[in-house]
Amino acid sequence: MASRTVQEFFTPEFLARLERLSLVSRRPFRGRLTGERKSPRKGQSVEFFDYRPYGVGDDLRYVDWNIFGRLERLHVKLFLDEEDLRVHLLVDASASMGVGGKLAYAARLAAALGFVALVSLERVGAVLLRDRVAQAWPAARGRRHFVTLLEFLSRARADGATGLNRALESYAIGSREPGVAVVLSDLLDPAGFERGLRALVERRFDVHVLHVLAREDVDPPFGGDLRLRDSETAERREVTLDADGLQAYRLRLQRFLDGAERFCRSHEIGYRRVVSDTSIEQFVLSELKEVMLA
C-alpha cells in the first residue's frame, strides 16, 4: 500500500535523482553556534568559524591557547556546527487550491522536497494551512518516514477559507525550531499574505515561496457572460468576458504576480512560480536545483 502510494506520486527514476540532492539553507541558524546551546548531536564534525573574547562561564576547553601564548589574551574558538536542518513544509489547503488541481500539485511538490530532506537526514515537518494551521505532520527524520509523509500529504483536501496571514503568523510564533520554511500556496487571499511571510522572516526562517498557479488561473478557458463564484468566499461576480475583459484580467494577474515576486525579493524570500501543468520532475530538477537543492 505504502509503496503503491509512492509510485503513484513519483517514478523510481525521479526518486533516485532526488536522492542525490540535499536542501540548501542560505543562512546558519542562530542558536546552532557551538557553546550557545547544548547540541543534541554531539560527536558530529565541527567546523571552525570565528574567535571571540573569553567571557566568564565559557568552556575552558574551547580557549585557544596558541592565541593566549602570542597575545596573552584569552579567546575562545567558535565553531559552526553541522547541525541537522529543520525543514518546514507549509502547504496551503484552502478551497482555492482545489481549483485546477493546485493542491495535488503542491502536495506532490512538498513530498518531493520532503523526500530530499528526509533522505539527507533533516528533520522534516509538514502542515496544511487554511484559515489557521489545520493539520500537522510532526517533525521526523529518516527515509522511513517518507511513506507516512506521503500519506499525510495525499490525504489533503482543499477546503475552507484561506487566512494565510494568520496561519503563517501562528506557525511562526508556535515553532520552536526555525529552519527552512517552504510555503506552497497560490497566495490568493483577500487579506494578503505579506504579514504571514514577514512573521516567518522575523522568526529567522529561511523562507521559500513556491507560488502554485493553475493553468486556468493564467489562461481562463471561458468567455462570454459569466457569473464567477469565488471558491472560498462563495462571493459572486458578474463579468462579461470578451477580449478586452480578458486583457484586463491578464493585466491584473500580472500585477498581482509581480507584486508577490517583488515582495519576496525585497524580504529575502526565495520565490518560484509554477503552473500546475508543469512536470514536477522538470520543475524540481531544473528550477529548484538552482535555489533550494544541491
Place this chain on the structure above:
Amino acid sequence: MTFLSPFAFALLSLAAPLLLLYFLKVRRRERTVSSVLLWESTPRDRQASTAFERFQRDPLLILQLLALLALALALARPTASVLGHGARKVVVVLDTSASMKATDVAPSRFAVAKKAARALVDRLSLGAEVMVIEAGVNPRVSAPLSRDHDRAATALAGAQAHDVPSRLAEAVRTARALTADDPHAEIQVFTDGTHPPAEGDGLGDPRIRWHGVGRRSDNVGITSFAIRKDYFSSFEYQAFLSLVNFGKTERSFAFTLELDGKTLAAKSLTLGPDVRRAMVVPFGNQGGGVVTARLDVTDDLVADNVAYAVLPPPRKIAVLLVTPGNLFLEKELRTDPQVSLQLRPPDAYGGGMEGFDVVVLDSVNPPRIGRGRYVLVNSAPGDVPDEVIERALAEAGATGLAGLDTVLARGYPGGTDLSGGQWQRIALARALCAVQLGAGLVLLDEPTAQLDVRGEAEIFDRILAATRRTTTILISHRFSTVRHADRICVLEHGKVVELGTHEELIAAGGRYRTMFELQASRFGDDGEPGASLDVLD
C-alpha cells in the same frame, strides 16, 4: 385631427414586449474561479433594484419607446382638415429659345420674362399650387405642381435661355395635359412670340394667358451657312450663306468671311426690311480650318450675327504606281497635288491593294490582284490560263481577231485597234472568262448592239449556255435577245411597266407584246436577216 389608419396604433402594444425584454437579465453561466480577487465586474452590468429605477437609468429604453410611438403615429396617417380657398393652380410656361436672348428690352427679354413670372409667383396666395415648365427644344418641368412657391422661384431663377428654337406649342400642350380639365388652373405663358404656335394646338383654351415680352424685332442674322467643295478642283471651296433682315428698317452692315482669322472676303451689304439674301463666296484653301462668317451689326440678337463652319483637312489619295518605268504616267500622276504617289518596280509588288487607295499597274502582269481599285495599263491579270481565254474568245466568236499578247491600241508598238463589233465580242469574251473564273453576277448592257442579227443569235445562245449558273442582268432593246430571260422587266420613262416571263407578258397583251410583235414583223417570223435597227430609240 383624424387618423386614416387608426389600426396602426396597435403597434403600440409592442411596447409591452419591449418593456418585458428590459426585465430580462443576461443569463450567465456560473464558473468557479480560485478567487474573484483578480476579477472585476464589468461596468456595463447593472444591478437590478426596482423596475422604475432601472427605466430611469436607461435612456435607450426611453428612446426605443419614443421611436415606437413615432412609428405608430406615422403609420396611423394623421390628417387635418383645414378650410381653405379653392386650390388655384398656376402653370408658368417660360420660353427659353434663342430669341429670348434679344436685348431690345433691358437687360434681355429672358430676364424680363423671368422677372414677370417671378412677380406672378410672388403674388400668389399661400394655398395656390405652382408649376414651372421651360419651353426649350423639349418642354421640361423644372418645378412640379406644389404649394412650394420657393421651389418655383428657384426654378425660375435657375432657368436659362439656350441657342435653340422653341417648341412653345409642345410646352403648352404639356401644361394642358398636366392640368387636365381643371377649371381652376391657369396657364401663364411668358414668350416673345417669335415662334407663335399654330391655332390647332388647343391655344384657344381660355385658361391660357399670354404674356409678351419684347418691343420690336430689330435683327439681322445669318440663317444658314455651309461650305461645299468645288467639283473641279480639290482646293476650291464655296461658302453658301443666307442673310435675313428681320427688322422693319433697312440695315447696312459689313460682312466678313474669315478662315482661321485670315480674311477671305469682306463686303458692305445693305438689306431692306424683311429681305433674305443668299450669297456664294468662292475661295481656295489647301488645308482644314474654321470658317467664320460675321456680320458687323448692332441688333437685338447677337447670337445669329456669327456663324461657323469647319473645313476638314483634305486627305491625299494614296496611289501606288507599279511600273518598270513610265515617265509620262509618273509625271501625270505627280502633277495632281491631291495624289501622293509611290513608285514600285514590278518585282517588288506582290499583288493586292497594300493599303493604297488606287493601284496603277503599268505593263505588269501580277499573279493575282483580287478585289480593289486597280488601273491596269498595258496589263492583264496573269492568273488566267490561256486555254480559258481561248475558249471564252471562241464562245464570243472573237477567235483570231488578234494574238493574246497584242496590245489593242494603236499607240503601242505592234498594237492594233478593233471595230465596234469586234470590241463587243472581246468584251463578251472577257465576261465569259470572268464567269469561267467564278464571277457570280454578269451585267450585260446592250451586249450585241453592234453585232449583226445572225451573229447575235448565235453568240447569245453561247452566252446563255456559259452563264447558266450565274445571275445575269441583261439590258437590251432587242426582243429576240430578251425573250430568253427568265424574268423580263419592261421599263418606260424610268418606271417598271410590266414584269414577268416572255410567255406571261405575251399573254398579258400589254406594252411588251405590242413592241415584240412590231419588232418581229420587221425580221419576219423565220428570222430572216434585215436591217439591224433599234425600234425604240
